Amino acid sequence: MSQYFEIHPLNPQPRLIKQAAQILRQGGLIALPTDSSYALACPLDDKTAVERLRRLRGIDDKHHLTLMCSDLSELGNFARVDNRQYRWIKGATPGPYVFILEATKEVPRRLSHPARKTIGVRVPDHVVPLALLAELGQPMISATLQMPGDDEPMNDPAEIRARLEKQLDLVVDGGPAPAQPTTVIDLSGGEPELVRLGRGDVERFGLSATL
Secondary structure, three states: OOEEEEOOOOOOOHHHHHHHHHHHHOOOOEEEOOOOOOEEEEEOOOHHHHHHHHHHHOOOOOOOOEEEOOOHHHHHHHEOOOHHHHHHHHHOOOOOEEEEEEEOOOOOOOOOOOOOOEEEEEOOOOHHHHHHHHHHOOOEEEEEOOOOOOOOOOOOHHHHHHHHOOOOOEEEEOOOOOOOOOEEEEOOOOOOEEEEOOOOOOHHHOOOOOO
């Protein structure tokens, strides 16, 4: 049975943020709001929690997970970013984007793509995950909360609680979120490549909004 915290979407209560961070430190799998849809998140260094996330989402190790970071400097610790990539990322961060980049040695091998050695990275534009990241002092592993068979990601915390409370350790109710996933852009090959069209605008990368 998961815990359920109602956290203010603009002024998160420090007490609840500390409690949520402690649940993560203990290997918890949580659902939380972002600037796109709700997301699943767990500790970066907890293998069991990451495996639970993959099982819940119905994804294997070839599906890019996302390192949710607090800012660009933290992002640079976990992904190799050249000057051109940095300009693209800086102009869209924080925001509803995931960027696929080459992982650094700071990323456990089990988290990067097994063949490409790449990882998804993002900095959300939402105070709740940013407050939680600040309290944790390290990135979280995350994935869009879209269940197998669903056409859209989940954005209603009450529905998340009703469907998943036995599979999660915490549902963070930060109010409704947009019913759109992040836009995923692969920057690992030199030129931006659209992997998934979501909430983020792609024209700034010289891309068309079609796959």
